[in-house]
Amino acid sequence: MKSQPKGEGIYTLNDRIYVGEKVILGEEIQIGAGSVIQGDVIVENDSVIGFNVTIDAETTGLNPQTTKVSSGANLGSGAVISSGVTIGINAVVRPGSVVVRDVPPYAIVEGNPALIVGYVDHFGKKVGQQSSTNIELNHKVQPHQPIFHLQKASDMRGSLVALEFSKNIPFRPERFFIIYDVPSEDVRGEHAHYKCEQFLVCLNGSVKAVVDDGANRFEYNLNSPTVGLYMPPLTWGTQYSYSSDATLAVFASRPYESDDYIRDYSLFKKVVNDAKKAAKHSNNP
Incomplete structure (x- = not known):
């Protein structure tokens, strides 16, 4: 694992993870074992990244796209986040989902490709x-x-x-x-x-x-x-x-x-x- 990502935040990083040198981490972030985060990626405060999550924003083109995990987002274990995607504030990506499009704030997505199946309220509970x-x-x-x-x-x-x-x-x-x-x-x-x-x-x-x-x-x-x-x-x-x-x-x-x-x-x-x-x-x- 790379131990010196950009940023001065407080992290909870489990074993067997890889955080690339270009990755910017905020504060109070949890990253599960087996996860790989590389390329131009921004992970904002209070985000939770589960086990074996892949966020791969490495590109060889002239216009690399930044991938963003907004504050409070929760990425379930085994999720795959494509390059250039923005995960909105407090959004929930369910385990095993493959995200190829931006996820709106507070949205719940699942599947391959991930689709919106609901929304959470301001306290993280699913909206009735x-x-x-x-x-x-x-x-x-x-x-x-x-x-x-x-x-x-x-x-x-x-x-x-x-x-x-x-x-x-x-x-x-x-x-x-x-x-x-x-x-x-x-x-x-x-x-x-x-x-x-x-x-x-x-x-x-x-x-x-x-x-x-x-x-x-x-x-x-x-x-x-x-x-x-x-x-x-x-x-x-x-x-x-x-x-x-x-x-x-x-x-x-x-x-x-x-x-x-x-x-x-x-x-x-x-x-x-x-x-x-x-x-x-x-x-x-």
Whole structure:
């Protein structure tokens, strides 16, 4: 094992591991026996790397790619992480998985190639799912009212769902778009908005939606056109596990504005915390 990786952190390094000279380690890192980490790799604070994990970022090209294991990530034993991949904050890679694409913050991935199978909350526990038919259970713990039930009429001729903008949506829509034909392994969203509000309705099929206000994370299985999910500003939204026939309608309170997007989760957390501090200061001058 190489005993002098870059960085001045505190490590727990078991026997029979190899840490290359280019690797940068943070603090409070655990690395299991048999693991190999080499190339341009950054492992941030509080990460856990299991037994026999391979992170190989050695490249011979002119533009080597850095592989990053973000703070709090947990890589299960036998996992293989490809060059140039970023493992997001507090993400979980299950044992034996082969990761060839970036893993979003707090995501749980498994398989070969690894796919998202769920998300963890801010305490590392798997986020519980609420289906459209049992969604009310989350109201007791939600900081806002996220779910709106839409009017449905059915008879022998079929079914109709009505949505009145002034009654069923907590804002006046300025934009509408539809997401469909999404491969099941792909993830949509993964961003927040400074000002824009959104209202999501799954018109057909099903899709899992994760909403994060910076302090709490909740997951919904949207599988009925009779339910709308409201996302206020400064809400990090992620949609994944689309069924093959899924069609997701999105109503937005503002026209498309590129500078209204927050696409980096660390920046999102900072903006949310700054907003809370400003609100607290204004309430306590």
